[in-house]
Amino acid sequence: MSIKHAILGLLGWKSSTGYELKKIFEDSSIMYWSGNNNQIYKALLQLKDEGFVTNEIQYQESSPSKKIYTITGEGVSELKNWVVSSPDAPEFKKLFLVQLAWSDMLNNEELNELLTKYENEVKMQLMLEQEKKKRRINSPDRTSREIFLWDMISENLLSSYRNELKWIQMVRKDLVED
Amino acid sequence: MSIKHAILGLLGWKSSTGYELKKIFEDSSIMYWSGNNNQIYKALLQLKDEGFVTNEIQYQESSPSKKIYTITGEGVSELKNWVVSSPDAPEFKKLFLVQLAWSDMLNNEELNELLTKYENEVKMQLMLEQEKKKRRINSPDRTSREIFLWDMISENLLSSYRNELKWIQMVRKDLVED
């Protein structure tokens, strides 16, 4: 469950509650888990069991009490071990390509409409991503190198969307030319 | 369960057994499901229940009998409805970016090693993909337009990997310059 490592990373930056982590996951694109309660609260309990985090309960008048989770020394070394471990290859899940694989059933007009819809969908994602980059509050910015790395990370997703756009535009151009 | 539509597409091309479908899934990159028995045989039963496919049992001496699945008229129209439906945005799952997000824990040498490992991983995937493209047997090639589309589909994945490579090389270059 690699979401546990993502959580450890966040807690290594600053102690947080499950609720705060959930919000970070919700508007992070690289930490692609949806940020649902079930996974986060369960992962936090497991991390505590494993000794990688501890929590402190903060009672509040007139709102529910918080559990503030803090990473432990063991948690930090677990995180570091994970960070230096051999990275997985990126996964590209593009259901659209499966649709396109069987789209010879369609006439030229229908096919063109399908491509347009995908192009618009990708454009939308690209715009959302660009806005997120502008807004960005949730970055640690502890060193200049870290600022650079986080910049490169959001650039990565942007470039993936841009690349996808270029590809569709090429497909459409070549289709018309036939 | 979109794997059902992927199966319908394949059966729309040619009637097959579960075992044959499994092999196609295994070495297809765009149909990203791993191609495990459980999912495929279960999906086939459901498709039959829904009236989208029928099967014919072929007994064989000295090897287990086959169930050859064939798409029905209803299956074809279900497939077409899916093909023209609004496509989903592509999903990029890059756990490496999460690793990189917390890699300011590493010294320059360790960070560089991490980037190198990712670069090699992506290069490997790119090569595998290029070989698959050369070998390609599993394509319908029914019309020139379909040949073109299938070509564009494998080109899509290749370009995603190439784009990823370019990105890493840029990151490494900019890191050294600091």
Added chain:
DNA sequence: CAAACCATGTAAGCTGTTACATGATTTC
């Protein structure tokens, strides 16, 4: 003679999503 191939299927388990439950407070 071990491994892989053909061919079907099931069981157990992990991962992930949606929805439910509670209840006070703040914003529109």
Added chain:
DNA sequence: GAAATCATGTAACAGCTTACATGGTTTG
């Protein structure tokens, strides 16, 4: 007065993977 925010958690289900079970045939 409805909806969103804060804050925790659970239940039910969908999706997907690994491993198990069977057993003959072919390839290395």
